[in-house]
Structures are given as structure tokens and as C-alpha cells.
Amino acid sequence: MARILVVDDAATVRSYHRMVLEQAGHEVSEAENGLEALEKVLRDPVDLLLVDINMPKMDGYRFLREVRRDETIRAIPAVMISTEAEDSDKELAWHAGANTYLVKPAKPEVLQRLVALATGEVTA
Amino acid sequence: MGFVKSDTQEVVGSTEHRREYSRDPEGMLQQLRDPDPARRRWAARDLGEFPEYVSHLVDALENEDDETVRQAIFDSLARIGGDEVAELLLPFLRSEDAQLRNGAVEVLTELPDATAPRMEKLLHDPDPDIRIFALDILRVLPHPKSPDWIAQILATDDHVNVIAVAVDRAADVGTPAMVELLEEVGQRFADEPYIQFAIRTALERIATGA
Numbered sequence: 001m002a003r004i005l006v007v008d009d010a011a012t013v014r015s016y017h018r019m020v021l022e023q024a025g026h027e028v029s030e031a032e033n034g035l036e037a038l039e040k041v042l043r044d045p046v047d048l049l050l051v052d053i054n055m056p057k058m059d060g061y062r063f064l065r066e067v068r069r070d071e072t073i074r075a076i077p078a079v080m081i082s083t084e085a086e087d088s089d090k091e092l093a094w095h096a097g098a099n100t101y102l103v104k105p106a107k108p109e110v111l112q113r114l115v116a117l118a119t120g121e122v123t124a
Numbered sequence: 125m126g127f128v129k130s131d132t133q134e135v136v137g138s139t140e141h142r143r144e145y146s147r148d149p150e151g152m153l154q155q156l157r158d159p160d161p162a163r164r165r166w167a168a169r170d171l172g173e174f175p176e177y178v179s180h181l182v183d184a185l186e187n188e189d190d191e192t193v194r195q196a197i198f199d200s201l202a203r204i205g206g207d208e209v210a211e212l213l214l215p216f217l218r219s220e221d222a223q224l225r226n227g228a229v230e231v232l233t234e235l236p237d238a239t240a241p242r243m244e245k246l247l248h249d250p251d252p253d254i255r256i257f258a259l260d261i262l263r264v265l266p267h268p269k270s271p272d273w274i275a276q277i278l279a280t281d282d283h284v285n286v287i288a289v290a291v292d293r294a295a296d297v298g299t300p301a302m303v304e305l306l307e308e309v310g311q312r313f314a315d316e317p318y319i320q321f322a323i324r325t326a327l328e329r330i331a332t333g334a
Contacts, residue, residue, distance in 0.1 A: 012292045016321045054260070056230055059222040062191070083256060083285040088220060105288050105318030 002047040002119040003027045007037040007063065008081075009055040013104070017050060017111070024112040034058030038066055041073055048119050049078040051098070053089070061096040068097035077118045081106065149174050156180070161190040168193055172200025175208075182212045191223060198227040202234045210238035214246075217257045229257055233264040240267050247273055252283040259289040263296060270297050278305050284316055291319060295326035303330060 006017045009032050018028045029046065031037035035058040041049065049067070053060040060080055068074050080098035082089060090101045102114055116122045147170075155167035168184070171177050178201065185197045201209050209231065216228035232239045239261060246258035259277070262270050274297065277290040287309060294302055306323050313319040 010289070010292050012295060012322045012325050013318075015325065016318055019321070053222055054226055054229075054257075056226060059226050061222050083288075084253060092220070092222075104285060105316060108317055 001025045001027060002115065002121070003029070004048045004050055004115065005029050005031060005037060005041055005046045006050045007031045007034065007055070007060065008050075008052040009033055010052075013052070016105075020106075020108040020111050021050075021115060023108070024115070026115065034060060034063030034066070037063055041067065041076065042070070045073050045076060047076070048115060049076055050115070051078055051080050053080060053082040053084065053093070061092060064093075064097040079114060079118055149177050153177070153180055156184050161193050164188070164190065164193045165196045168196035168200055172203045175204045175206065178204055178206075178208050179212065182209075185216075185224070194223060194227060198231050202231045205235050205238065207238050210235055210242060214242065217246075217254055218251070225257065229260055233261050236265050236267060239265060240269070243267070243269075243273060247277060252286050255281065255283070255286045256289050259286070259293050262293055271299055271302065274298075275302055275305055278302075278309050284313060284319065287313060288316075288318055288322060291322040291326055295322070295329045298326055298330045300330060303327060306330075 004021055004026050006014050006021070006028055007030075008014050008017070011032075014030045014032070018030065021028050029040065031040050033055040037049070037051070038058065049064075051060040051063060060082070064078055064080070067076065067078065077099045078097060079100050079102055080093040080096075081102045081104055082093075083104045093101045099118060100114065102111065113122075149171065152167045152171050155163050156171065158164055158167070168181065171181055181197050181200055185194060188194050188197065201213065213228040213231055216224045219225050219228075243258060243262070246261075247255055249255055249258070255277070259274075262273065270293075274290055274293045277286065278294065281287055281290065291306065291309065294306060298306070306326055310320060310323045
């Protein structure tokens with residue numbers, strides 16, 4: 001079981017990811033933009049970040065750059081998840097500090113498998 | 125006390141910055157090209173008082189890499205508002221830079237009168253990402269035609285991510301008249317678990333009026 005922070009400005013997306021991840025036994029918390037996520041993860045570090053790109057106040061790239069700058073939370077693995085499927089988007093995500101990238105909308109089994117890999121519960 | 129001291133220093137600093145440039149728009153434009161981000165930020169804020177310099181602010185936005193200066197420019201553009209700002213910001217929705225994209229979306233949502241006439245075109249853009257941004261704008265853009273625009277997308281768009289966001293919007297502003305349409309969308313995208321989940325959520329919210 002991992003503690004996962006889902007960061008997305010769309011409430012329905014957050015609810016969907018929560019449902020899928022809780023079905024796999026994970027504990028899920030939510031933030032609706034990068035700024036709120038940064039405050040939450042600094043206060044209460046988690047095992048994994050699931051991060052959207054386009055959000056108001058602080059986008060996903062900037063959020064991950066802030067996470068990677070802070071020694072106390074920089075090691076937390078991050079999955080960037082977005083509707084944008086271009087290679088350039090994935091490259092930007094990796095540059096910002098994402099460990100892996102998933103295109104929305106994600107099938108439950110794909111999301112669960114990816115999270116299991118990212119948290120080290122299973123190996124490829 | 126710490127906060128008071130910090131504010132005082134910033135105000136003093138800004139005064140010094142202002143003295144090095146003339147306080148007319150031409151001086152502010154020069155300051156907008158200063159190597160010091162703090163000076164550019166002050167210029168961006170001050171130029172928000174001059175609607176005739178909108179295009180200069182937008183040009184500066186394209187070349188600015190400091191996030192705080194960018195935000196100051198966006199704030200000034202939102203303060204100025206109007207058709208020219210909306211028109212000049214639309215190309216930023218296609219930017220590779222997420223901060224520019226999201227900044228443009230945020231300003232456009234603050235300008236309902238200028239943005240609403242452009243919504244139909246945005247919602248029919250060939251690029252699905254632009255249609256998604258248009259739906260993002262609709263989330264906070266109060267407009268009586270929103271339900272019609274969302275219904276139109278639900279009925280005609282075939283891109284799964286556009287439909288996913290449109291279903292989210294239907295949950296926000298949906299009316300009982302949209303129920304049948306949402307059920308049709310559910311049949312068209314029967315193999316997409318997220319769409320099924322979002323439609324259930326939207327139908328529940330419409331039924332309960334939440």
C-alpha cells in the first residue's frame with residue numbers, strides 16, 4: 001500500500017483516480033493545483049505523486065521542479081499524467097522531474113500497474 | 125515585524141527602480157527590457173495602466189523567462205482587458221510552455237465579454253488541445269450559452285479527451301435536458317472506463333442538482 005497525492009484541477013479526474021487507486025489498496029489524498037500540492041506534500045510527504053500538467057496557479061511542470069529542488073521531498077517518485085500525448089510533452093515532463101508519463105484517460109489496470117511499478121511494489 | 129520590514133524594503137527598491145527610468149510609457153518599455161527581473165516586474169505592473177501598450181506587453185511575454193515577471197504581465201493584461209487582449213492571447217493556447225498556456229487561459233476566463241464571442245471558434249478548432257482549453261475556459265466563464273456549447277461538443281466531437289472534459293463540464297452546468305445526450309455519449313464510448321465514470325458522476329449531479 002502506498003500513500004499517493006493526486007494533483008489535478010478536474011474534480012471528476014481526481015475522483016476517478018482515487019477510486020482506481022483505492023481499489024488497489026492505496027491511500028489517496030488530493031490537491032487541485034500545484035501550489036496546493038506543494039503545501040500538502042511539504043507538510044505530509046507521500047510515496048508517490050500523480051500529477052496533471054495544465055492547472056491554474058501552478059502547473060504540473062513547475063510543481064515538479066519545485067519538488068525536485070527541495071531536499072526533503074525531492075526523492076518522491078512522480079507520474080505525470082496528461083491528455084497531451086506528443087513526445088515533446090513527455091520530454092518536458094522528464095526534464096521537470098517526472099519519473100514516468102501516462103496519457104489520459106488511463107484504463108484502471110494500466111494506472112494500477114504503473115503505480116505499482118513506480119512505488120516499487122512490482123518490478124518490470 | 126518581519127513582514128513589515130520586507131514590504132518596506134520592496135517599496136524602497138521599487139522607488140529606486142522607477143527613478144532610473146522615465147515614468148512615461150516609453151521609459152517603462154525600456155525598463156521592461158532591463159536585465160533585472162525585479163525591474164521588469166515593476167514595469168509590467170505599471171504598464172497595466174496603459175491599454176495602448178497591450179501589444180508591447182504581449183511581445184514581452186513571448187520573450188520573458190522569469191515566472192514572476194510573466195505573472196505580472198498576465199495580471200496587467202487582465203486589468204486592461206478588452207478585445208485586443210483576448211485576441212492577442214489566443215495564440216498562447218498553442219504554446220509549448222505550460223505557464224504561458226495556463227496564464228492565457230486564466231486571463232481569458234477573467235474577460236467573459238471579450239472571450240465569449242470567440243468560444244464557438246475555439247470549440248471547433250482542429251486541434252483537440254485547443255478544444256480542451258476552450259472547455260477549461262468554460263469551467264469558470266459565466267455565460268448563458270455554456271450548456272448549449274457543451275451539448276454541441278458532446279453531440280459532435282469524437283476525440284476521447286475532449287469528450288472527457290466536456291462530460292466534466294456537463295457535470296458543472298448540466299441540465300436535465302442533457303441526460304439523454306450523456307447516455308448517448310456513454311454508448312459511443314462504452315470501452316472507456318473514465319468516460320463511463322464521468323458520465324455516472326454527471327448524471328448523479330444533474331439528478332441531485334448538486
